[in-house]
Amino acid sequence: MFALILAGGAGTRLWPRSRAALPKQLLALTGGETMMQATVKRVLPLLPLEHIFVATNREYAPLIREQLPGLPAANIVEEPAAKNTAPCIGLAAAHMHRLDPGAVMASLHADHFIADEEGFRQALLAAAEVAQAGYLVTLGITPDKPETGYGYIRRGEALGCYNNHPVYQVSQFLEKPDLATAERFLASGEYYWNSGIFIWRLSTLLDSFREYMPEFYEQLGQIEQAVAAGQAIDAIWQQIQPESIDVGIMEKAAKVAVVPVSIGWNDVGSWAAIHEINTVAGKADAHGNVALGAEHLAINTHGTLVQGNGRLIATIGLEDVVIVDSGDALLVCAKDKVQDIKKVVEWLKENKRTELL
Amino acid sequence: MFALILAGGAGTRLWPRSRAALPKQLLALTGGETMMQATVKRVLPLLPLEHIFVATNREYAPLIREQLPGLPAANIVEEPAAKNTAPCIGLAAAHMHRLDPGAVMASLHADHFIADEEGFRQALLAAAEVAQAGYLVTLGITPDKPETGYGYIRRGEALGCYNNHPVYQVSQFLEKPDLATAERFLASGEYYWNSGIFIWRLSTLLDSFREYMPEFYEQLGQIEQAVAAGQAIDAIWQQIQPESIDVGIMEKAAKVAVVPVSIGWNDVGSWAAIHEINTVAGKADAHGNVALGAEHLAINTHGTLVQGNGRLIATIGLEDVVIVDSGDALLVCAKDKVQDIKKVVEWLKENKRTELL
Numbered sequence: 001m002f003a004l005i006l007a008g009g010a011g012t013r014l015w016p017r018s019r020a021a022l023p024k025q026l027l028a029l030t031g032g033e034t035m036m037q038a039t040v041k042r043v044l045p046l047l048p049l050e051h052i053f054v055a056t057n058r059e060y061a062p063l064i065r066e067q068l069p070g071l072p073a074a075n076i077v078e079e080p081a082a083k084n085t086a087p088c089i090g091l092a093a094a095h096m097h098r099l100d101p102g103a104v105m106a107s108l109h110a111d112h113f114i115a116d117e118e119g120f121r122q123a124l125l126a127a128a129e130v131a132q133a134g135y136l137v138t139l140g141i142t143p144d145k146p147e148t149g150y151g152y153i154r155r156g157e158a159l160g161c162y163n164n165h166p167v168y169q170v171s172q173f174l175e176k177p178d179l180a181t182a183e184r185f186l187a188s189g190e191y192y193w194n195s196g197i198f199i200w201r202l203s204t205l206l207d208s209f210r211e212y213m214p215e216f217y218e219q220l221g222q223i224e225q226a227v228a229a230g231q232a233i234d235a236i237w238q239q240i241q242p243e244s245i246d247v248g249i250m251e252k253a254a255k256v257a258v259v260p261v262s263i264g265w266n267d268v269g270s271w272a273a274i275h276e277i278n279t280v281a282g283k284a285d286a287h288g289n290v291a292l293g294a295e296h297l298a299i300n301t302h303g304t305l306v307q308g309n310g311r312l313i314a315t316i317g318l319e320d321v322v323i324v325d326s327g328d329a330l331l332v333c334a335k336d337k338v339q340d341i342k343k344v345v346e347w348l349k350e351n352k353r354t355e356l357l
Numbered sequence: 358m359f360a361l362i363l364a365g366g367a368g369t370r371l372w373p374r375s376r377a378a379l380p381k382q383l384l385a386l387t388g389g390e391t392m393m394q395a396t397v398k399r400v401l402p403l404l405p406l407e408h409i410f411v412a413t414n415r416e417y418a419p420l421i422r423e424q425l426p427g428l429p430a431a432n433i434v435e436e437p438a439a440k441n442t443a444p445c446i447g448l449a450a451a452h453m454h455r456l457d458p459g460a461v462m463a464s465l466h467a468d469h470f471i472a473d474e475e476g477f478r479q480a481l482l483a484a485a486e487v488a489q490a491g492y493l494v495t496l497g498i499t500p501d502k503p504e505t506g507y508g509y510i511r512r513g514e515a516l517g518c519y520n521n522h523p524v525y526q527v528s529q530f531l532e533k534p535d536l537a538t539a540e541r542f543l544a545s546g547e548y549y550w551n552s553g554i555f556i557w558r559l560s561t562l563l564d565s566f567r568e569y570m571p572e573f574y575e576q577l578g579q580i581e582q583a584v585a586a587g588q589a590i591d592a593i594w595q596q597i598q599p600e601s602i603d604v605g606i607m608e609k610a611a612k613v614a615v616v617p618v619s620i621g622w623n624d625v626g627s628w629a630a631i632h633e634i635n636t637v638a639g640k641a642d643a644h645g646n647v648a649l650g651a652e653h654l655a656i657n658t659h660g661t662l663v664q665g666n667g668r669l670i671a672t673i674g675l676e677d678v679v680i681v682d683s684g685d686a687l688l689v690c691a692k693d694k695v696q697d698i699k700k701v702v703e704w705l706k707e708n709k710r711t712e713l714l
Contacts (some may be wrong), residue, residue, distance in 0.1 A: 347654060
């Protein structure tokens with residue numbers, strides 16, 4: 001098995017801690033190690049470090065090398081430009097296919113949190129078995145609330161049990177629903193959150209590119225020739241149409257399977273998510289306050305997250321607030337308004353305050 | 358006229374900006390100059406700098422010299438130990454009396470804000486006229502709300518008009534009232550806030566010490582002899598019983614007068630007061646937010662005070678919050694809970710975190 005870790009995202013939802021030059025996957029937000037390091041560590045019991053590849057952009061590559069000192073240099077795939085997930089998964093798949101045409105690949109994200117790591121690995125092993133049967137496989141997260149911020153997967157016919165996991169054909173990929181729809185999804189028991197974690201045989205995936213993204217498949221061939229000839233791939237890469245693997249392949253393919261999992265998965269998409277992850281992990285005080293990287297003196301304060309920089313943060317009379325004290329910027333935000341952090345980032349862009357981005 | 362400025366207080370209510378080593382009177386909280394400097398500037402149109410004396414402790418004296426470079430060195434009266442207001446007012450009065458036995462003295466605080474400075478000076482001139490008639494005079498602040506945080510003065514019989522100010526005999530000094538009492542005081546029109554600003558002839562004051570604080574008056578005589586002989590006064594000072602001028606003299610004396618004033622007085626006793634002072638001065642944005650010393654990016658934020666240290670403070674979805682970003686500590690506090698800042702300071706003391714006090 002090979003693993004590809006996608007690590008090119010420049011998340012802004014965790015500003016001011018995450019910055020353009022230091023995105024969330026390279027930060028230690030959920031523990032002592034960075035999310036990138038935790039992602040690698042999570043799969044190491046299944047496959048050697050030499051089988052792990054990281055796709056990122058040229059800006060983040062040096063930091064990733066620093067954080068993963070044992071990773072072979074050739075295993076960091078630098079995208080010349082961001083083209084969404086399909087092209088970079090294709091690029092990595094072609095490379096892995098040269099190394100071992102019969103292998104299975106797991107495509108992971110560098111910025112996901114998973115509480116139950118062994119459960120995750122067992123699900124990957126189940127998915128790998130399903131993949132050997134020619135399926136494109138995804139892990140579907142069993143929902144525990146009517147979340148409107150994720151895409152959903154509807155299951156179809158049962159495909160049987162693999163590594164003690166019931167597995168289903170996918171009947172449909174669905175966009176982020178409104179609340180009423182999400183509640184209906186939750187009640188039916190037939191829907192899962194789309195984790196973006198995929199497992200496939202390399203040959204199945206490359207066949208799918210040929211069938212559903214033929215233009216890209218041809219460009220991939222040109223890239224292979226360029227690489228073989230020791231030439232730069234930048235010019236070909238520039239021609240590629242950006243596309244997500246979901247839209248480009250998964251929503252079109254016929255043989256798609258879902259392995260339902262309950263592994264404490266969280267995409268760490270907001271400060272509220274970080275508060276939740278730490279609360280579930282038992283790191284909140286008796287009043288639901290979570291303090292990370294700071295000493296928090298909480299007086300009459302409840303449900304509040306403090307992400308600091310070493311110095312004392314005293315709070316009085318606060319309810320459900322997020323405080324992020326980070327270098328040259330300080331954020332104080334109502335916890336139910338964390339989605340508006342993007343407005344701060346937009347304002348900084350409009351006002352050319354690049355030093356704060 | 359002489360002025361004595363009391364500058365020995367170590368206020369904790371403006372933590373973390375005010376610290377034990379840097380109290381609020383030595384900070385620029387209401388404008389570009391420190392409150393100490395503003396207090397001096399406010400009276401300079403009435404009397405020369407040589408007539409201004411500052412009473413403080415030995416720790417603050419060097420900073421005060423720095424902030425008031427033109428003040429004669431002998432005009433800074435260093436108390437060997439804090440003994441409340443009566444002893445230090447007596448010490449200064451005895452000294453001024455040697456310089457000019459017929460003079461009037463105004464006793465002021467270094468940490469009060471006064472919006473209408475000319476109105477304040479005209480009231481001082483009125484009070485000086487009343488003082489010449491042998492009264493101990495105080496400025497009474499006409500209340501505009503049922504404040505429970507101040508002591509009150511009840512007026513008695515009218516004494517006539519001085520410098521266009523109606524003046525009254527004081528019938529009673531009252532402790533901080535409960536809300537119902539404060540509302541009754543406000544409605545009656547006969548009560549004023551006790552500003553702690555006093556004006557008296559030096560001879561009247563010294564006579565009052567002899568009559569109402571005879572033990573201290575005798576100690577004052579010993580101090581005079583020690584000073585004349587060039588000896589240290591510390592040993593005598595240690596014997597003095599602490600006492601406030603209010604309790605020691607004003608509440609006991611027969612001839613006490615009040616000059617009612619409406620001069621935008623504020624004792625700057627909390628961060629909420631600083632928000633109010635700046636709002637009245639037109640420094641709030643359209644949503645009632647006040648930013649001091651920081652760039653404030655306010656999204657869906659109302660009635661919030663930001664006191665910063667130069668860096669950007671972004672807030673989202675906040676209502677009536679105080680944020681004080683100050684060196685090694687950060688405070689985020691509901692504006693109606695600023696009185697609990699003293700709990701933070703108590704915690705720091707109990708836990709021997711003197712570096713943060």
